[in-house]
Amino acid sequence: MANTLKDIGEIVKKCKILLLDIEGTTTSISFVKDKLFPYAEENVKQFLDSQWDNDDVKEVISALRKLALEDKENGVEGVVAIPGEDTTKEEQIEGVVNNVKWQMSLDRKVGALKQLQGLVWQQGYDKGDIKGHVYDDVLPALEQWKAVDGQKVYIYSSGSVQAQKLLFGHSLAGDLLKFIEGHFDTAVGPKQGMESYKAIVGQIGCSAEDVLFLTDIEKEAEAARSAGLQVALVSRDGNAELTEEATGTYPVIKSFTQLATNNKRKTDPENEPPVKLPKTCINDDFKTLGEADSAEVPEKEEPCEKMEVDDTQTNETPAVNNDKPDKQVETVVVKETEKASCADKDKAGEVNSKSEIEVIKAPEIETVENKDTNVDEKKIEAMEPVIEEPEILEPVPVESLVEKNDTETVTNKTSPPTITEIDDITNENLADVIENTEPVVEEPPEISDMEVLQNVGEELEKCDEILTKVQNVINSENISLKPVLNTITEEPMEVENDTVDKITETESTLKSTLESTEVKSDSVENKEVVVGSKDGENVEHESCKSRDSTEVNGDAKKTETSSSKVDNKIEVVETKHTEEDKPVENPITEESSQKVDAVKKSVENDTPVKDSEQKTETAKSIAENDTTTKDTTQKVEPVKNSTENDTTIKETEVAIDTKESSESKDENVTESVSEPKEVLTNGDKNGEKELKENGISNDDVSSRLSVENGKEVNGANGATNGDQKEEVKEDCKVLTEVSEIKVKSLPAEEPCTDPVEQPSVA
Numbered sequence: 001m002a003n004t005l006k007d008i009g010e011i012v013k014k015c016k017i018l019l020l021d022i023e024g025t026t027t028s029i030s031f032v033k034d035k036l037f038p039y040a041e042e043n044v045k046q047f048l049d050s051q052w053d054n055d056d057v058k059e060v061i062s063a064l065r066k067l068a069l070e071d072k073e074n075g076v077e078g079v080v081a082i083p084g085e086d087t088t089k090e091e092q093i094e095g096v097v098n099n100v101k102w103q104m105s106l107d108r109k110v111g112a113l114k115q116l117q118g119l120v121w122q123q124g125y126d127k128g129d130i131k132g133h134v135y136d137d138v139l140p141a142l143e144q145w146k147a148v149d150g151q152k153v154y155i156y157s158s159g160s161v162q163a164q165k166l167l168f169g170h171s172l173a174g175d176l177l178k179f180i181e182g183h184f185d186t187a188v189g190p191k192q193g194m195e196s197y198k199a200i201v202g203q204i205g206c207s208a209e210d211v212l213f214l215t216d217i218e219k220e221a222e223a224a225r226s227a228g229l230q231v232a233l234v235s236r237d238g239n240a241e242l243t244e245e246a247t248g249t250y251p252v253i254k255s256f257t258q259l260a261t262n263n264k265r266k267t268d269p270e271n272e273p274p275v276k277l278p279k280t281c282i283n284d285d286f287k288t289l290g291e292a293d294s295a296e297v298p299e300k301e302e303p304c305e306k307m308e309v310d311d312t313q314t315n316e317t318p319a320v321n322n323d324k325p326d327k328q329v330e331t332v333v334v335k336e337t338e339k340a341s342c343a344d345k346d347k348a349g350e351v352n353s354k355s356e357i358e359v360i361k362a363p364e365i366e367t368v369e370n371k372d373t374n375v376d377e378k379k380i381e382a383m384e385p386v387i388e389e390p391e392i393l394e395p396v397p398v399e400s401l402v403e404k405n406d407t408e409t410v411t412n413k414t415s416p417p418t419i420t421e422i423d424d425i426t427n428e429n430l431a432d433v434i435e436n437t438e439p440v441v442e443e444p445p446e447i448s449d450m451e452v453l454q455n456v457g458e459e460l461e462k463c464d465e466i467l468t469k470v471q472n473v474i475n476s477e478n479i480s481l482k483p484v485l486n487t488i489t490e491e492p493m494e495v496e497n498d499t500v501d502k503i504t505e506t507e508s509t510l511k512s513t514l515e516s517t518e519v520k521s522d523s524v525e526n527k528e529v530v531v532g533s534k535d536g537e538n539v540e541h542e543s544c545k546s547r548d549s550t551e552v553n554g555d556a557k558k559t560e561t562s563s564s565k566v567d568n569k570i571e572v573v574e575t576k577h578t579e580e581d582k583p584v585e586n587p588i589t590e591e592s593s594q595k596v597d598a599v600k601k602s603v604e605n606d607t608p609v610k611d612s613e614q615k616t617e618t619a620k621s622i623a624e625n626d627t628t629t630k631d632t633t634q635k636v637e638p639v640k641n642s643t644e645n646d647t648t649i650k651e652t653e654v655a656i657d658t659k660e661s662s663e664s665k666d667e668n669v670t671e672s673v674s675e676p677k678e679v680l681t682n683g684d685k686n687g688e689k690e691l692k693e694n695g696i697s698n699d700d701v702s703s704r705l706s707v708e709n710g711k712e713v714n715g716a717n718g719a720t721n722g723d724q725k726e727e728v729k730e731d732c733k734v735l736t737e738v739s740e741i742k743v744k745s746l747p748a749e750e751p752c753t754d755p756v757e758q759p760s761v762a
């Protein structure tokens, strides 16, 4: 039964690990036999002469001597003995050289020999005498395989690990070691032993079925399959011809292009290299392509192990359409003669039924022995159903692109396959093809990614706009909060009803306060005790504690100043929070009460924008006369986190100042306002620290926060205008009211995330 392209495709899709043999697989046998081996033979004596005292050499000589003795004991025919260490260096070297040549004549794959070969080859690579041969299709395949998430490449060769690294590190295609995850040689066991593959799988740490082993030797394939690995035989020019049994048992590929073609898994975008195409003769590429694709043609419902081997060489005109680089070459593969010239390639655009049939190649039509290029038309007809295989619509092999463009490098982006390719394949059975072929569009994830990126870009643009606006506000000398307030009002925070409620609540509080004839300072004192003493240091201590002992990334003095201010406010916070005591530092006036009414009315009647303006104006007036305003502001944190204790509340006070504190603690206010650290994050130094660590400037942060959360607007503006003390003070008053509006909008039960974490309006 025939193996099919589809089967190797399925194997490729299944496997994550590519385990590669070298000679006859990645590298031509002739390179090993005609270049490497002769080099070793010719240079081994000189090498031994010069490196005799080298420990590695001594070790190898010892191993070779031991092997020679074993061979002699085992009666191995023609064994060449190695003189003992009691003989002269020259005698020993002569014996070793002869032994090595004898072994190499037998192409023995024993470790000691391979070790010595590797040592000798190293000189050749170092001097530039040797360049490791790899087939042109190897590099693109390695690149693509490695570019896919989770996929890795390993080498398993009889050549020593050292020799492997030399070959791939000094290959004609450059340093390929970066694509190779690891190397195995016969130290892990003989390549024809099943246990070796189990050991490899164990060392890689994967399951056997995740590994695809590619080799040119059937016995190796057998051993690997016995160990549970996926296996495919590689048929390269110059390889020993595969037996019918082998080709009937294992998938056979002629080019690594088939790996790339079938490897459709998502690549890691950060690790997706452009697939570099070899600069070799275009004909070579084309030949490789033809070889690759002619070998296997999908045949429906064939088990993956079954694959027809096709070693036939035809003179058919290549069916690759060079005018369509994104074409699915698999659909038009035609075997290309090895001797096809570059000029022949120009005919690639010619597609005819014959070439198509060549591709289909049902087992009944062609056998391994059949080199006849004339295909019976009747057989052609019989083959048509094979085209039904949708697998043919897979991405274009990269190499096909080179044929068209003559470019050295082509990115691995191919257009989604289109069914129009089928037209090129056949005119006669077009209807059948269309009917039985499903268009395959493989790129939706990338399209989706593009859309997401586009959206992100748009959002970022919006953010930039808002930030710019805020920055403008910040930078202006006379800070007008109206635009900012408008922005806040536009945020989806549904403040109106809650605001009215809160204002009403505040109003009643104020009124009841009016009834009071004296300030209940004693209650204030009591509350201070709860939070901390009025002593600045103590308060600072408490305050720091409340910050989870995180290192405060700020000036200690400023921290203290902040804490002192907090101290004053805490009294109010406690008072309002408990709603039992109603301490008032400044008795509210009738005027302010009226303004509260005005706010209430305006909130009830006006549009949101007008609301904010009017409320702002009114609130500003209130703030000037009524320190109670700050009380509502201080409800921010309880709302933010209902479980926070009083000490936490303290941390939120920094951005807000009362008239009293503004007057009596001008210096503090100045510091508070001029020092962004105190206001940027609502006085949360931890938050500030984090932001700084993230490389965000205070200004940036304040701008962002002001956009992201109206509560921060005051901080943003206040922070950037510190040199205008009076204005700042004024701003602080107004800002307090701003915060009030925002705060009131939040029901106490509603959880409120940290401002920094809140999503931007944009």
Ligand SMILES: CSCCC(=O)C(=O)COP(=O)(O)O
Pocket (backbone or CB within 6 Å): 021, 022, 023, 024, 032, 036, 109, 114, 156, 157, 158, 159, 160, 163, 164, 167, 191
């Ligand atoms: C590692 S380069 C030398 C190749 C070599 O010596 C050899 O025996 C190749 O054997 P393989 O198992 O790769 O076919």
Ligand SMILES: [Mg+2]
Pocket (backbone or CB within 6 Å): 021, 022, 023, 024, 025, 215, 216, 217
């Ligand atoms: Mg091999």
